[in-house]
């Protein structure tokens with residue numbers, strides 16, 4: 001529990017164990033905004049046109065592996081409430097969080113820090129609360145009991161994002177001309193949620209909240225909050241993802257890249273730290289089940305040779 005970075009907010013200097021080697025440092029943390037990331041408006045003029053919507057999603061997933069969704073139907077109030085309850089969780093006194101702290105990745109609901117604290121050389125400036133969500137009645141009982149409205153708010157929110165994620169997966173499926181429900185069942189039965197907390201950092205040039213990665217799962221819906229700290233690597237340049245009010249940042253996961261036989265990409269992204277404010281983000285991940293076999297869809301690898309061999313999702317996660 002004392003490993004949590006949020007418990008060390010008195011720090012005036014970045015500890016050596018958080019200082020990245022020079023070649024991995026973010027250097028300039030204020031990078032230009034990526035003005036071209038597609039913003040898909042689900043209430044916009046053309047949103048009733050399914051074909052147009054699918055085209056926008058597929059194009060964004062090909063070019064960026066990431067897009068923003070606005071007017072998506074998850075209420076503004078619920079979006080605010082889930083970020084607030086996430087912040088409140090991290091503000092609780094240590095005694096209310098200690099029972100959730102665990103270094104065992106197999107523990108279902110767990111509070112931890114960085115990525116893999118005990119085996120990594122340098123730590124990342126982030127604490128996380130992570131737990132499975134779907135189906136709610138199986139998992140909710142293991143979620144935090146405090147703040148008192150945590151289960152209600154996160155339960156309502158995760159159910160809404162679950163529906164929206166599956167709907168977007170169906171549109172992707174249609175856009176790739178796969179048989180209907182191809183991305184359902186075994187490929188998308190698992191939803192997990194991570195509430196990330198990035199405390200202010202005395203020297204953001206030396207650290208990262210999260211290093212460069214692409215999401216390994218199927219699809220991710222992120223509420224990124226208000227500061228410019230999420231960046232994507234586009235044509236060799238780090239660019240900031242603009243924080244839009246109430247928008248979801250949708251990350252195409254690596255499994256969709258493989259299933260689409262490389263037609264869709266997943267964006268390399270990272271999180272930088274900032275000096276002034278603590279930042280809380282809420283991430284919903286949709287995953288295949290552990291034993292699910294992942295391979296390029298046959299219809300897509302008929303015309304171009306398969307780029308990947310089949311594997312079990314759980315082996316990939318190792």
Ligand SMILES: O=C(O)CCC(=O)C(=O)O
Pocket residue numbers: 194196210215222224229230269271281283
């Ligand atoms: O917190 C963020 O802004 C991004 C989190 C993220 O990329 C992840 O959890 O995979």
Ligand SMILES: [Fe+2]
Pocket residue numbers: 213214215251269
């Ligand atoms: Fe990510």
